[in-house]
Amino acid sequence: MTYWVDLLGCQVRFVGNRHRTRIIEYGSGPSLILLHGTGGHAENWVRNIKPLGARYHVIAPDFLWHGASDTDNFDPEIMPGLIAQVLDLMDALGQESAHVEGQSLGGWVAALLAMRHPRRVRKLILTVPMGYVPDAGSIPGYVPMAFTKLREASLACLANPDWATMRQRVERLVADPAIVPDEAVAVRQRFYQDPAVNAAQRQVITHYLGGEAPMRHALTDAGLRSITAPTLVYWGEQNLTPPVLGERIASQVPGARYHCTPGTGHWAQFENHAEHDRVVLDFLATA
Numbered sequence: 001m002t003y004w005v006d007l008l009g010c011q012v013r014f015v016g017n018r019h020r021t022r023i024i025e026y027g028s029g030p031s032l033i034l035l036h037g038t039g040g041h042a043e044n045w046v047r048n049i050k051p052l053g054a055r056y057h058v059i060a061p062d063f064l065w066h067g068a069s070d071t072d073n074f075d076p077e078i079m080p081g082l083i084a085q086v087l088d089l090m091d092a093l094g095q096e097s098a099h100v101e102g103q104s105l106g107g108w109v110a111a112l113l114a115m116r117h118p119r120r121v122r123k124l125i126l127t128v129p130m131g132y133v134p135d136a137g138s139i140p141g142y143v144p145m146a147f148t149k150l151r152e153a154s155l156a157c158l159a160n161p162d163w164a165t166m167r168q169r170v171e172r173l174v175a176d177p178a179i180v181p182d183e184a185v186a187v188r189q190r191f192y193q194d195p196a197v198n199a200a201q202r203q204v205i206t207h208y209l210g211g212e213a214p215m216r217h218a219l220t221d222a223g224l225r226s227i228t229a230p231t232l233v234y235w236g237e238q239n240l241t242p243p244v245l246g247e248r249i250a251s252q253v254p255g256a257r258y259h260c261t262p263g264t265g266h267w268a269q270f271e272n273h274a275e276h277d278r279v280v281l282d283f284l285a286t287a
Contacts, residue, residue: 001160002181003046006046006050006211010050010053011026012025013025014068015189016089017164018088019069020069020070021064021069021070021085022067023089024059025058026053027050027052027053027054027057029057030122030284031093032056032059032098033059033060033086033101034052034058034101034102036060036062036106036175037103037105038066038130038204038208041062041067041188041191042060042061042062043184044060044103048273048280051273051277051281054282059098061085061086061089063105064068064085065200065225066200066204067197068191072196072200074203076207077214078204078208079109079214080217081165082105083109083113083116086113087120090120095227096119097120099123099125100118100124101127101280102126103127103269104128104130104266105208106129106142107127107129108270110125112217114231118177121144121229123229123230123284124227124229124231125234125280125283127234127268128236128239128240128266129249131217132212134251135221137236138221138248145240145241147210150209151209153169153172153223154169154205155206157169158201158205161189161192161198163185166185167180170188172268173266174266174271175238175263175271176265179270195218224253225254226253230256231250231253231255231256232257232263232280233253233256234260234261234276234280235247235258235261235268236261237260237261238263238264239266243260
């Protein structure tokens with residue numbers, strides 16, 4: 001399987017007024033911004049950028065403290081800084097509004113963006129978003145995910161980003177580890193071996209996975225009910241958190257659609273990517 005070969009023809013550049021943000025860009029038409037998960041980078045969307053770019057102007061940025069974007073001025077609350085970065089990116093590109101898809105951490109940011117800046121988000125796609133705290137008792141038998149082991153494993157990977165550790169880190173994101181190409185591991189390893197990125201990622205992981213500061217911006221049922229953008233909630237059957245959570249999120253966002261793909265893990269945009277792209281394009285094309 002290829003990786004960067006799939007991105008041939010895309011443009012890679014740095015944009016921003018307040019922040020130096022690296023983006024991978026492809027296509028023309030209405031803008032579609034793709035926001036990656038924690039520890040990731042724009043290449044997380046390698047399978048999606050060109051297929052979605054056949055109909056849309058796709059922009060996939062590296063978040064602050066990730067990839068090749070700015071790594072300084074870390075904020076333990078994380079979310080306000082990332083929202084500000086997305087707005088800065090849109091302003092620098094002259095975009096008053098755009099469709100926005102976020103995966104994992106990116107889904108958390110995308111949902112907050114739609115809540116706090118509704119005029120900037122046309123349609124919203126929440127792909128296995130993190131940060132959701134359902135009302136107590138609203139999901140019978142649901143037990144919130146414990147982040148201690150995941151945080152320790154992620155920090156251990158940053159402490160020793162060798163090949164075997166990096167492959168294990170990426171393989172955790174999918175249901176079928178055999179689909180992970182070596183190039184996906186190599187790109188992630190190159191970023192993690194950069195001293196500035198590594199130091200920033202240690203801060204992100206320490207606060208993001210189980211920290212109190214980011215949870216000041218948790219996604220709540222009341223918050224989800226305030227979203228006015230047409231919304232698709234996209235899930236993987238074998239995601240880190242179960243489909244019942246995605247179903248609950250979709251039930252709280254007014255008029256939201258829900259789609260769950262079998263045999264798919266947390267990297268739901270990557271694994272079974274053809275189904276993801278078909279569902280997303282259908283959603284975006286619907287009035």
